[in-house]
Amino acid sequence: MPKLLDLATRRASIRAFSRDPIHLADVIYAIRVAHEAPSGANRQPWRFLIVTDDHVKSKIRHVCELAEREFHKIAPSWFKNWLRDKGISWRKPFLTDAPVLVLIFFKKDEPYASESTWLAIGYLILALEERGLASLTYTPSRSEDVNEVLNVPKAYCLAAIIPIGHPLCRKAKEPRTPLKRLCFLNTWGNPLTESEEGEVKLSG
Secondary structure, three states, X not given: OOOHXXXXXXXXXXXXXXXXXXXXXXXXXXXXXXXXOOOHHHOOOEEEEEEOOHHHHHHHHHHHHHHHHHHHHHOOHHHXXXXXXXXXXXXXXXHHHOOEEEEEEEXXXXXXXXXXXXXXXXXXXXXXXXXXXXXXXXXXXXXXXXXXXXXXXXXXXXXXXXXEEOEOOOOOOOOOOOHHXXXXXXXXXXXXXXXXXXOEEEOO
């Protein structure tokens, strides 16, 4: 079984999915893992909605793309350039191509509801990677539209939609900033140093 660091190192966001079916049991397993995440006051504010119906997926895609078209018009120039460089448009075919969507909501009036739910999402995507499934953390530009399509109670907010399936092709993981630039010891700016073997040594 791969170690957690191995899973995190190889996991990459996928935007092009095969339509081949997947085992729903693997998705349920990942949700079980996500449900073990810590939460503010142990209130477990998350709710999971699994969508496999093609008609429902089409409705979700429709409202998301309407909102994305508007967002792409008003986005800052730097972000438009980044989206163009990455080949990301307002079109979201992964919402209908992926065999399963998992929508994660949180109850808005719970303590640290958003933060707790995103911890659960982190657990979820690593569990999916363990099961050999690709995923994407997609945050719609207007989550309220999705809530309306799915008759979600007003007390809940959509955190993310996770398309799940097998990738059309494996893409290289985006590079990571060296740890010594991000992790400090005792005081800000006092870095950790790594040996050539990858062992971390304390400096200072």
